Amino acid sequence: MSARNLFSHSFRIAWKDLMELFRNRMELFLLILMPIFMMGMVGFIYPSEASLSNVPVALLNEDMGFLGADFVLLFEEINNNTGMVAITEAQNFDEVREMIQRGDVQGGIILPSNFTSSLVGGKQGTIIVVADQSNPQISAALQGVLKGVFEEMGTMMAQQRLIEEFQVDPAVSLAMVKPFNVQFEDIVSGDFSYFDFVAPGIMAMTVMMSVMTGLPAAISKEKEVGTLDGMMVAPINRLSIILGKTFAQTARGLLQGAVILVLSVTLFGVTIQGNILLVFALLVLGVFSFVGLGVVITSFAKDQSTAVMMMTTLIFPMMFLSGVFFPVEQMPWYMQSISKFLPLTYLASALRKVMVLGAGIPMISFELAVLIGFGTILTAIAVPVFKRAMTR
Amino acid sequence: MIEVKNLTKKFGDFVAVDNISFKVKKGEIFGLLGPNGAGKSTIIRMLSTLARPTSGTATVGNYDITKNDGEVRSLIGLVSEKMILYDLLTAKENLWFFGKLFNLSKEVLLRRIDELLDLVQLSEWKNSQVGTFSTGMRQRMNVIRALLNMPEVLFLDEPTLGLDPQSSVEIREFIRKLNRENKTTILLTTHMMVEADMICDRIAIIDCGKIVALDTSSNLKKSISGVDTTMLKIGIKNLTQDLIKSMRTLKCVESVTQENSTYIKVHAHGEEAFDAIIDSIRTKKGKINSIENLQPTLEDVFLHITGHEVRDKADQKIPLERHRGFMPKNRVR
Ligand SMILES: Nc1ncnc2c1ncn2[C@@H]1O[C@H](COP(=O)(O)OP(=O)(O)OP(=O)(O)O)[C@@H](O)[C@H]1O
Numbered sequence A: 001m002s003a004r005n006l007f008s009h010s011f012r013i014a015w016k017d018l019m020e021l022f023r024n025r026m027e028l029f030l031l032i033l034m035p036i037f038m039m040g041m042v043g044f045i046y047p048s049e050a051s052l053s054n055v056p057v058a059l060l061n062e063d064m065g066f067l068g069a070d071f072v073l074l075f076e077e078i079n080n081n082t083g084m085v086a087i088t089e090a091q092n093f094d095e096v097r098e099m100i101q102r103g104d105v106q107g108g109i110i111l112p113s114n115f116t117s118s119l120v121g122g123k124q125g126t127i128i129v130v131a132d133q134s135n136p137q138i139s140a141a142l143q144g145v146l147k148g149v150f151e152e153m154g155t156m157m158a159q160q161r162l163i164e165e166f167q168v169d170p171a172v173s174l175a176m177v178k179p180f181n182v183q184f185e186d187i188v189s190g191d192f193s194y195f196d197f198v199a200p201g202i203m204a205m206t207v208m209m210s211v212m213t214g215l216p217a218a219i220s221k222e223k224e225v226g227t228l229d230g231m232m233v234a235p236i237n238r239l240s241i242i243l244g245k246t247f248a249q250t251a252r253g254l255l256q257g258a259v260i261l262v263l264s265v266t267l268f269g270v271t272i273q274g275n276i277l278l279v280f281a282l283l284v285l286g287v288f289s290f291v292g293l294g295v296v297i298t299s300f301a302k303d304q305s306t307a308v309m310m311m312t313t314l315i316f317p318m319m320f321l322s323g324v325f326f327p328v329e330q331m332p333w334y335m336q337s338i339s340k341f342l343p344l345t346y347l348a349s350a351l352r353k354v355m356v357l358g359a360g361i362p363m364i365s366f367e368l369a370v371l372i373g374f375g376t377i378l379t380a381i382a383v384p385v386f387k388r389a390m391t392r
Numbered sequence B: 001m002i003e004v005k006n007l008t009k010k011f012g013d014f015v016a017v018d019n020i021s022f023k024v025k026k027g028e029i030f031g032l033l034g035p036n037g038a039g040k041s042t043i044i045r046m047l048s049t050l051a052r053p054t055s056g057t058a059t060v061g062n063y064d065i066t067k068n069d070g071e072v073r074s075l076i077g078l079v080s081e082k083m084i085l086y087d088l089l090t091a092k093e094n095l096w097f098f099g100k101l102f103n104l105s106k107e108v109l110l111r112r113i114d115e116l117l118d119l120v121q122l123s124e125w126k127n128s129q130v131g132t133f134s135t136g137m138r139q140r141m142n143v144i145r146a147l148l149n150m151p152e153v154l155f156l157d158e159p160t161l162g163l164d165p166q167s168s169v170e171i172r173e174f175i176r177k178l179n180r181e182n183k184t185t186i187l188l189t190t191h192m193m194v195e196a197d198m199i200c201d202r203i204a205i206i207d208c209g210k211i212v213a214l215d216t217s218s219n220l221k222k223s224i225s226g227v228d229t230t231m232l233k234i235g236i237k238n239l240t241q242d243l244i245k246s247m248r249t250l251k252c253v254e255s256v257t258q259e260n261s262t263y264i265k266v267h268a269h270g271e272e273a274f275d276a277i278i279d280s281i282r283t284k285k286g287k288i289n290s291i292e293n294l295q296p297t298l299e300d301v302f303l304h305i306t307g308h309e310v311r312d313k314a315d316q317k318i319p320l321e322r323h324r325g326f327m328p329k330n331r332v333r
């Protein structure tokens, strides 16, 4: 009976909170707008593909020989097919530099004057690629793509020579020049972009932020307005107040999570490999794992703004350290060890496994265990702290 | 019904409630009267289990407020200083929500909501959001919200705060009716003498966290107005300063205060006081319009006991010309 009452009162309180939320149009609107902004921002910061299109580059051919001219012709032909760069001819190196400095081009390709002579003389021909250092994203992509293209062109040239000068069978020429063929394959089929990596993390983070700022705000708001007293003098278990508030905030967080999911799938082409229900179940488990912290903070914070401030201070490092935007493996070891103590790390990782790799429960059992562990410990601390704080 | 023993509440070093003891009988309306910051709300919050006493105990309906707080909560209703209502919910939804926390069944709750709304003439606003209500309507809602569980003990913290005289009277009548018909024990706080005087069976006057006097309203008044004291309000057509001065020189007169161009208030003692005052007016050729024998008010009692007027520290900072005397309605929140 008591447990039934606990839950029925919690649901009453949650229902009341949600009703208030849905009557408050402005809040509801912002609630949905927030994840849209978030996804949009990520879309701007990170170009989704490593491919290029029409990146302006300068081309400087200082070589007077025939191989240089051939090279330029071939490159232009390849570029006409792929449209990766927009070529502007330059007369000398200073002009290339100036064009980059002015921002007219984002990189330059230079064939030095000894290009033909080196090749004819049995040496390697050098191709210089200069990049706009002020834009590391583009320059990295440009360097990568051009390197690939030039290597491919080199392979073709080498094949040509083998066939013409040494009468090698064209069918085996490729294997002689380039004996290895590296293939990238995915364990699940489909195209993957940065969004596939980041979408699960952003979902985890949004739900966490929503609950962690929402819960202290909701409780301290009622404390300030005075309505909390109404629930406190009712003959109900005071636990049902936090439970109810948590349910409502979780529903609110999941709504935002769902917005992100829908956006990722419809606008950013993210495919979800695993079970959607499992995704939401994970989010709920995630809320359980850190909600205790929110409750503790609510208990200590005097008013609404303090509570929100405290939460925000905690959330920011979590956002960056839990592998939402950057893989944890890329961080220095000391940061990695901090990230091991953040529930969000495990939530993001589990979500990624389910959403991107289509993992089932057995494959994420470690993350599940850690999240349950975090939740149990934090809740065990939070409940008595909250009960005490409520009657000061 | 309520028994308070040596109840103390400290906030840090500050003693808000200082070793208070009193008893409230079943079916009684008991008033806690005191200026702002006296500690009235703190007492109510402790008795309604919202705050923990620093020391001392209290029982409500024989249940200890700290050890059996759950039982206490099922007995009581609370009308707190701040309104316990959700602005975005309708009147009915508010009552429904709180009623459900008391585990009332659907039929009982629906009937009670209608009855209560009817009782305070809010039936036609049943489905309007409380945020759109006027202060008076909200306060009526606030009061009936506390009655959903038909509490045996009702705590009312300044139930007429911010209401116009008309609504104040309505709420007071309602409180009295509740007490008469349901035998509800009521503990209410107020800083208005008039209010305490009108509805309370017994009154405890609180100042700086201590009870300075506790009795029925009439006994409290008697304590300062023996047979010996006379308070007169006299209307004199041709009132002059000269006349007032001469009256002040009389041995039996304690004080004379001029209320306006015709009325003066005279506080005197002794058997011959009445005659002496009239004589002094006659000698100065004063034309008496009216004479009223005043009863001492609780305000006078408060003044008499505490030696200062019912004003809190904040009020004292208000320049005197804007804040003359005791003006309960102008309380700034
Ligand atoms: N939570 C708190 N922390 C610190 N001091 C408090 C707290 N609550 C009340 N006080 C102090 O205790 C004293 C008594 O406050 P209380 O609210 O009981 O007064 P009151 O008699 O109800 O006054 P009012 O007529 O203004 O409502 C005040 O001086 C107040 O500043």
Ligand SMILES: [Mg+2]
Pocket: B040, B041, B042, B081, B157
């Ligand atoms: Mg008060």
